[in-house]
Amino acid sequence: MSTVLTPSSISPRRALTGWLAVVSVLLAIFSLVTAEILPIGLLTSIGADFTISDGMAGLMMTMPGLVAAVAAPVSILAAGRIDRRILLYLFMFLLVLSNALVAAAPAYWVVLVSRVLVGVAIGGFWSIAAGLAHRLVPEAAVGRANAVIFAAVPLGSVLGVPAGTLLGEIAGWRTTFVVVGVLAAGVLGMLAMFLPPLPAQQATRVAVLRGLLRGAGVRFALLATFLVVLAHFGAYTYLTPFLEQVAHLGPGMVTLLLLSYGAAGILGNFLGGAAIERYPHATSGGAAALLASATLLLPLLGQRPAGALVLLIVWGIGYGAVPVSSQAWFAKAAPHTPEAASVLFTASFQATISLGALAGGVVVDRGSPTGVMLCGGLTATLVIVAVTAHAIRRGRSDRQELPHG
Numbered sequence: 001m002s003t004v005l006t007p008s009s010i011s012p013r014r015a016l017t018g019w020l021a022v023v024s025v026l027l028a029i030f031s032l033v034t035a036e037i038l039p040i041g042l043l044t045s046i047g048a049d050f051t052i053s054d055g056m057a058g059l060m061m062t063m064p065g066l067v068a069a070v071a072a073p074v075s076i077l078a079a080g081r082i083d084r085r086i087l088l089y090l091f092m093f094l095l096v097l098s099n100a101l102v103a104a105a106p107a108y109w110v111v112l113v114s115r116v117l118v119g120v121a122i123g124g125f126w127s128i129a130a131g132l133a134h135r136l137v138p139e140a141a142v143g144r145a146n147a148v149i150f151a152a153v154p155l156g157s158v159l160g161v162p163a164g165t166l167l168g169e170i171a172g173w174r175t176t177f178v179v180v181g182v183l184a185a186g187v188l189g190m191l192a193m194f195l196p197p198l199p200a201q202q203a204t205r206v207a208v209l210r211g212l213l214r215g216a217g218v219r220f221a222l223l224a225t226f227l228v229v230l231a232h233f234g235a236y237t238y239l240t241p242f243l244e245q246v247a248h249l250g251p252g253m254v255t256l257l258l259l260s261y262g263a264a265g266i267l268g269n270f271l272g273g274a275a276i277e278r279y280p281h282a283t284s285g286g287a288a289a290l291l292a293s294a295t296l297l298l299p300l301l302g303q304r305p306a307g308a309l310v311l312l313i314v315w316g317i318g319y320g321a322v323p324v325s326s327q328a329w330f331a332k333a334a335p336h337t338p339e340a341a342s343v344l345f346t347a348s349f350q351a352t353i354s355l356g357a358l359a360g361g362v363v364v365d366r367g368s369p370t371g372v373m374l375c376g377g378l379t380a381t382l383v384i385v386a387v388t389a390h391a392i393r394r395g396r397s398d399r400q401e402l403p404h405g
Contacts, residue, residue: 018136022145024190025129029152031184032122034160036064041165042173043240050108054241055365058357061237065354067119072346075124084128084198091125092188099181103174130342147273150324154265162259169251208340217333220390225326225348227383228288232319233356235295235376242369247303261316268320276328281391284325288383290318296377299370
């Protein structure tokens, strides 16, 4: 069992090393997120290169999420008491390998194989890293460390996707994956330098996961995560086709809008991280409301650059709060089994990414990019309903527990 770090139990030098480890995890997740969602900005160019439809190209988003959903519990269950640091090294190496494979892919099926490796890396790494902050920094700094780690998600949007899209336009989409692979290799070196030993605190078993699924708190976290991630990725995966075909924007403007969305996502991440502990229902419901508003209004107001810019900023702020809020619900529901909670968070999040991308692809191929935005917005409104219902039930439960005198 590892010792919880406190301010009095560590030296300034060890504290610095702990924060360097946090930054290394941040960069690792940034690499993973970038690799996972990079096809969003390159969807049309990759599809054109292999002569496939936008919906078929969307399988590049579907594949990693499905694999990650399975890899998250399987990797942790199989790991037993292996030092988690070793596992993190392995998953980052798989990310390096996957990017090398897609960069050299002679056919689309090879690209999909590389996306399987991305899924394994994401599922395994996230399951460990999502609950790692308390093992790297003092207890008083865990909240800040979590916000830093989860900032990797919007950073992947604000830096990874726009930069990858721009690089793909200049040097070709294959070059983009080469660069991401080199970044992942560098991050692997940082992890080797700064991560402390991470012995398993307890072996996660199937019975533990099954027990968590019986809890009302975990079931609510699963439902809220499913709905909000389905809404987001069902629409966001096909944002580039929408901006190109409906708003009639050129590549430069699309890149600018993706950059603005990602910058807003960073703001949303830190706002959500600061508010989720004190106002959990308002934070989750507010994030879903922003997402729903943006996607429902895009077909009406997003056909001009100014309207699209404003709505993508609103969307970015809303979704930026989603990962840190979702993880907080799982952690709150299972405080005594943090690794198992992280496994469920990762599996549910990643499975829904793939389902969202798949459902959105069906809508795009059989309908239009406008239809997928409307579907995403309607799904996001269901999150508001679920969060409101949960808040009402919690309020009634709290009133019943008050002593009568």
